[in-house]
Amino acid sequence: MSPAPELAAVAVDDRPRTRDAVHSIEAGLVLYQLTRPGGQVGYSYRIVETPDRQHALVVGADLGVFVWPQREVGVFLLPRLGWRGRFDFGLQFEVAMRAGLLHSVPASEAYSVDESGRVERHVSGGYTFADFGPALGVGWAIRELGLIPFVRAGVVWIAPVFDQFMLRFDVTVGAEVMLP
């Protein structure tokens, strides 16, 4: 007769999923240069965090698009690395450095003229620029929903724009969803 198995002590973590997840996705409305509307989706991964999970080093990337009517359609991919800190009651702060690419396409019909003076109408292929800069954010974790609405504001430098670094501002309003 074998001895009765001992009951193992199992730690039950009853904290909301919001605090457990290391992966998250997000979506937001973008105001590029504050006036050019667009949208973006993103992914984040907490690669290192403190035992109490209040501080984390987070990597991620955002993919977005904005429209400047008649002037420009921009598509950007911005990988980021940053810190996120969260209070127990839900308030969250973040700071991140972003570096990626912006592809800008003229948003109207384009013409070129060949050497013989013939006019050709075409769709412009646009220009790809390096795109980098910091962002600051603030959010609030709604644990019951597993959702963190946030606002981020940042600056990016785009280069080379005729051999210059061109300054742009961006504001994103959105929400992060912690994945199970």
Added chain:
Amino acid sequence: MNAYRSAALLAVFLCSAAVPGCVADFQPGDEHFFVEHEGASMPVWVTGNWRSNRILLHVHGGPGTTNGIYFQKESYARLADEFGIAYWEQRASGTSLGHHRGILTVEQYVEDLDRVVTVLEHRYPDAEFVLMGHSWGGFLTASYLLDPVRQARFRGWIVQDGAIDVSCARLNLARDFVLERGVPGAAEFYASRWICDPVTNENNQIEIHLQHSLYVRAAGGYDVRPERVLSGDETNELLFASQFDLIGVTQNAPLPIRDYYGRNLIPELSAVTIPSLVLWGTHDIITHHSQAMEVFDGLGASRRRIVLFEDSGHNPWAEQPEAFHEAVASFLREEVWP
């Protein structure tokens, strides 16, 4: 499940919250396109009464600024009621797109302008055009019109406070003005950095013209009342509700264009024979007002006018908009399209 439900709600919210694009300066019926040439995509905004088939091709100053500073003013708005205006954003200026400047030359800008004219003629085959340039745009349009074949594509020329004479003799007048006014720091700047030989025209303006222009501005050599040129409301519109880009302007201007500084086109203006209008603010120091009469006298055109604005500096279109409008509109009605 909460996470998935939240994600779905978020997606619905974002899709329903489409924010319409808002560019206040585009009016119904306006047209917009790009001219692409040698690595640059240059916007052209055609506004106003272009269906009249009487179109002003506007060439902004700088080099490297934008048309954004002009269109808001009563002077241009009233012109647009009667005529079409095609605002061309030049290479490496305003909202034009491109990666590299390459070596910027007057010749390159003349070539760009030629392409823009060709596209305009293609899009508006029944239209007639008048070329209109301000400041650096005055130099560029004059350079263009010196070729008689190109000149024949226009019915008239309007030059306002044009940098027609950028020789050192003329540039030194602005330097002397600043020194007379005793602007702090200017004496050291002009003593240590300013090179502009009035005999040989050897100069280093490409390196120092921005600082020079700031000293001229500080000395009051741009405008009689600067607040008339760009108000707070207009700045806000340019930043938040416009197709133009003030940040681009501050980054770019003035551009380092070779074969520009040190030149004087006045002796060549006899080649310009189309109806011409010369406009100048009598307080303009940066494109010194002393050249106004010389430009007028040098023209080869038999139909020519000059209007001097006594209460304006470099930007009479902003400081005296009514008088400016009257000068341009009457010239167009009486000399170009009688």
